[in-house]
Amino acid sequence: MRTRVLKAILQKDLLEVSRNRTAWVPVAVIPLVFFVFLPALFLLLPRLSFFQSTMATTNLDPVQVLSVLPDEIKALFSGLTSDQLIPFAILGYFFAPMFLVMPLMVSSIVAAESFAGEKERKTLEGLLYSPATDAELFTGKVLAALLPAVGFSILSFILYTAVTNTLGYPVMGRLWFPLPGWWPLIFWITPAVALLGVLVTVLVSARVATFMEAYQSGGMLVLLVLGLVVGQATGWIYLGVLSGMIIGTILWLIDWLLLRICLRLFNRKVLIGKV
Amino acid sequence: MIQLDCVTKSFGMTRALDGLSLAVHPGEIFGLLGPNGAGKTTTIRLLNGLFPPDSGSLSVFGLDPQNHGSEIRARSGILTETPALYERLSAAENLRFYGNICGISQQKLVQRIFEVLNLFNLESRAKERVAGFSKGMKQRVALARALLHDPELLFLDEPTSSLDPESAFQVNELIRAISREGGRTVFLCTHNLLEAQRLCDRVAVIDSGRRLACGTPAELAAALFPGVRVQIDMETPVPTNLTEKISQCRGLRSIQWDGGTALMGLADPSDIPAVVTTLVAAGARISRVEPQPVSLEEIYFLLRKNHGGQV
Numbered sequence: 001m002r003t004r005v006l007k008a009i010l011q012k013d014l015l016e017v018s019r020n021r022t023a024w025v026p027v028a029v030i031p032l033v034f035f036v037f038l039p040a041l042f043l044l045l046p047r048l049s050f051f052q053s054t055m056a057t058t059n060l061d062p063v064q065v066l067s068v069l070p071d072e073i074k075a076l077f078s079g080l081t082s083d084q085l086i087p088f089a090i091l092g093y094f095f096a097p098m099f100l101v102m103p104l105m106v107s108s109i110v111a112a113e114s115f116a117g118e119k120e121r122k123t124l125e126g127l128l129y130s131p132a133t134d135a136e137l138f139t140g141k142v143l144a145a146l147l148p149a150v151g152f153s154i155l156s157f158i159l160y161t162a163v164t165n166t167l168g169y170p171v172m173g174r175l176w177f178p179l180p181g182w183w184p185l186i187f188w189i190t191p192a193v194a195l196l197g198v199l200v201t202v203l204v205s206a207r208v209a210t211f212m213e214a215y216q217s218g219g220m221l222v223l224l225v226l227g228l229v230v231g232q233a234t235g236w237i238y239l240g241v242l243s244g245m246i247i248g249t250i251l252w253l254i255d256w257l258l259l260r261i262c263l264r265l266f267n268r269k270v271l272i273g274k275v
Numbered sequence: 276m277i278q279l280d281c282v283t284k285s286f287g288m289t290r291a292l293d294g295l296s297l298a299v300h301p302g303e304i305f306g307l308l309g310p311n312g313a314g315k316t317t318t319i320r321l322l323n324g325l326f327p328p329d330s331g332s333l334s335v336f337g338l339d340p341q342n343h344g345s346e347i348r349a350r351s352g353i354l355t356e357t358p359a360l361y362e363r364l365s366a367a368e369n370l371r372f373y374g375n376i377c378g379i380s381q382q383k384l385v386q387r388i389f390e391v392l393n394l395f396n397l398e399s400r401a402k403e404r405v406a407g408f409s410k411g412m413k414q415r416v417a418l419a420r421a422l423l424h425d426p427e428l429l430f431l432d433e434p435t436s437s438l439d440p441e442s443a444f445q446v447n448e449l450i451r452a453i454s455r456e457g458g459r460t461v462f463l464c465t466h467n468l469l470e471a472q473r474l475c476d477r478v479a480v481i482d483s484g485r486r487l488a489c490g491t492p493a494e495l496a497a498a499l500f501p502g503v504r505v506q507i508d509m510e511t512p513v514p515t516n517l518t519e520k521i522s523q524c525r526g527l528r529s530i531q532w533d534g535g536t537a538l539m540g541l542a543d544p545s546d547i548p549a550v551v552t553t554l555v556a557a558g559a560r561i562s563r564v565e566p567q568p569v570s571l572e573e574i575y576f577l578l579r580k581n582h583g584g585q586v
Contacts, residue, residue: 008375012361012368019363126359126417129323130376131349268344269326273286 001139005132009140013114014148020117023109023211027152030105034098035160043087043167076179084172091164092179096239097228102156103190104225107149107197108218114141115205116214125275128268138266142198149194157186184244192251197221199258206265206274276301276428276460277322282331284317284484291317293484294331299477304454304461306475308468308575314484315464319430322462323348335428349377351428352421356436358413362406366397366416369405370423377424391419395449411442418449429453431463435470443470450474472571480578487578496569499577502528502542504567507554511535514558521553538567 017023080088118124127137157178164177178186201218208214231237239247277299284292292314299305307315321328322335324344333340335347360369367388374384392398395415405413414434421429431450435443451474454461465471471478472492479489488495513535521527526546531538541547544566551564 002378004378005376008372012364012372015368016361016363121362122357123359123361125355125357126353126420128325129348129353129355130373131345131378132376133345268324272320272325 001133001136005136006140006143009132009137010144010147013110013141013144016117017110017113020113020211023113027106027109031102031152031156031159034101035156036163039087039091039095039160039163040167042090043164043171046083046086046171087164087168087171088176091168092177093181093239094229094232096182096185097225097232099153099157099160099185100190100193100225100228101222103149103153103194104197104221105219106152107145107194108201108215108221110145110148111141111198111201112205112211112214112218114144115202116208117211119205119274120210122275124271128272128275134267138263142195142202145198145201146191146194149197150191153190153194154186157182181240181244184241184248185239188248189244189251192248192255193224195255196251196258199255199262202262202266203258206270277305277333277335277462279318279322279333280331282318282321282328282333284314284321284326284328291484292321292328295481295484295486296331297479297486297489299460299462301460302454302458303476304450304463304474306471306478307462307464307481308466308471308478308571309481310466310579312483313466313481315466315481316432317484319353319432319462319464323351323353323430349424350426351430352424352426353430354414354418354421354432354434356433358417360405360413360416360420363404365402365404366392366408366419367401369416370420373420374423379424387423387425391423394422395419409442411438411445414438414442414446415449418446418453422453425457426459428460428462431461431465433465433467434463435467436465443467447473468570468572468575478571480575482579482582485582487582488574492569492571492574495571495574495578499574500569502526502540503544503547504569505539505541505547505550506563506565506567507537507539507551507561508563508565509535509537509554510560510562517554517557517559520557521550524550524553526550 076093077085077089118127132140161177165175168176197218200221201214204217205214208217228237228239232239237243237247277297279295279297281294281296282292283290283294295314295318297305297307297318307318309315320326321333322340324340324347327341336350338347340347361372364372370388370391371384374387379387388401389398392401395418397412397415397419400408400412405416408416414437418434429450434450435446438446447470450461450463453459454474461474463471463474475492477489477491478495480487488498490498511534517537518530518532521530524546526542527539527550528542529540539550541550547564547566551561554561
């Protein structure tokens with residue numbers, strides 16, 4: 001496999017996506033909403049007097065709310081004051097699965113643009129007549145979706161860490177983020193989820209005609225993220241270090257199976273029939 | 276350069292190629308003519324290794340497309356009916372992408388992009404996005420892309436079918452220049468018979484995946500329309516009984532009158548002087564004598580008629 005060919009495909013795909021506003025606007029907006037605006041809201045809100053008075057009238061005790069969780073999770077929150085508990089629990093624990101929206105969204109957008117988009121714009125035929133091998137075309141396109149997804153996720157993580165620690169310092173009195181469970185989430189689960197997004201979109205792209213159809217169908221994977229959010233909130237899943245490694249390993253195994261299916265589907269003989 | 280022997284290819288119940296045999300020689304412009312669905316695009320796809328034949332054998336540069344598809348595609352260029360350009364990229368960016376895939380070195384690539392854009396009078400539009408180009412310009416960029424890596428062989432699949440007459444003429448002139456000056460072999464698939472007549476050294480007519488005839492236009496004309504046709508223009512009114520008087524001329528096979536114009540079929544060009552002498556002796560005042568070559572269109576329609584095609 002020639003590195004130069006892979007690089008050419010990767011650069012071309014990213015250049016194309018960067019010039020498609022429909023594709024990149026969500027990529028720019030989502031991190032700002034999820035990883036700057038929302039954490040800022042959760043960290044600044046408890047300091048406002050109207051919020052404190054509202055909380056006082058509702059008699060909502062965070063300690064009591066969290067008491068439904070399993071003991072090993074509750075141990076995470078031990079020693080925290082009521083003021084510290086809300087940002088700690090929400091931003092450090094419950095928010096973690098939401099973070100996976102980022103790799104999933106970026107990989108789905110770029111993969112939909114790269115695979116279904118070529119078909120929609122009738123450029124696929126020209127690509128199939130190029131000297132690039134089937135393996136080079138597939139790998140170049142997968143990397144074009146995977147690398148930005150992982151890259152944007154890590155950047156978002158750095159942004160989130162900076163916001164939560166900067167705005168959270170007055171409440172927590174220390175640099176408190178990230179919690180241990182975030183490390184496998186970022187460096188083990190995130191790449192697996194990004195690849196899952198790419199491969200599912202490749203499979204969907206083989207059956208649909210447009211970028212938007214592929215993106216929307218691939219976006220169904222967000223249900224997976226929602227499942228993790230609900231699982232965490234109910235205490236059914238605990239995203240710690242060990243559980244994070246296990247979940248990541250399961251996702252990599254699913255990726256491996258999907259990759260084998262995609263490799264069977266992605267060849268000139270099949271693709272030329274879809275031109 | 277290209278060889279197909281008894282190649283068959285079916286898609287489901289549809290037989291796209293049915294025992295097709297062809298040979299294309301180095302340096303020639305070879306035309307594959309046929310109606311839509313005749314098997315022209317399938318032939319190009321097979322030759323580029325996009326899928327295998329069901330039976331028969333084929334080779335390009337002496338290589339089997341199924342095993343050496345990448346090498347064949349690296350040594351050939353292609354222009355399809357639609358230009359297949361990335362519209363959000365500029366002309367230069369499109370060319371750079373393909374140049375990188377073809378393995379042209381960075382230093383040479385910059386120079387080649389300039390050369391090919393210059394060749395097609397596109398250098399001033401190099402940095403503009405292709406989306407703003409006319410159809411003719413897009414097809415010129417696509418042709419520039421096909422030539423970027425200086426290929427030995429050029430596949431052209433209906434290169435002008437979506438163009439207006441002026442753009443089509445420009446593209447045809449470029450194809451002719453590319454072939455003549457670069458000594459490249461051109462494999463042209465078209466149903467535009469006038470285009471084929473202007474460009475091709477040899478043609479093959481196919482229908483339903485079968486070869487109906489193959490040869491130079493002159494060879495096909497000689498085989499299908501033996502003899503020579505000559506048009507003789509005379510000043511009117513023409514003398515009476517001219518047909519009767521020249522019917523005794525040696526070699527006369529047919530005659531059609533249209534006012535003062537006679538279209539005659541003769542056995543041989545050497546029969547023309549005797550016919551002209553007879554007409555003059557009969558009092559006809561001749562203003563023009565012109566042999567009428569058989570057009571590719573006539574050859575094509577006769578072939579299709581003879582083989583039961585819808586004409």
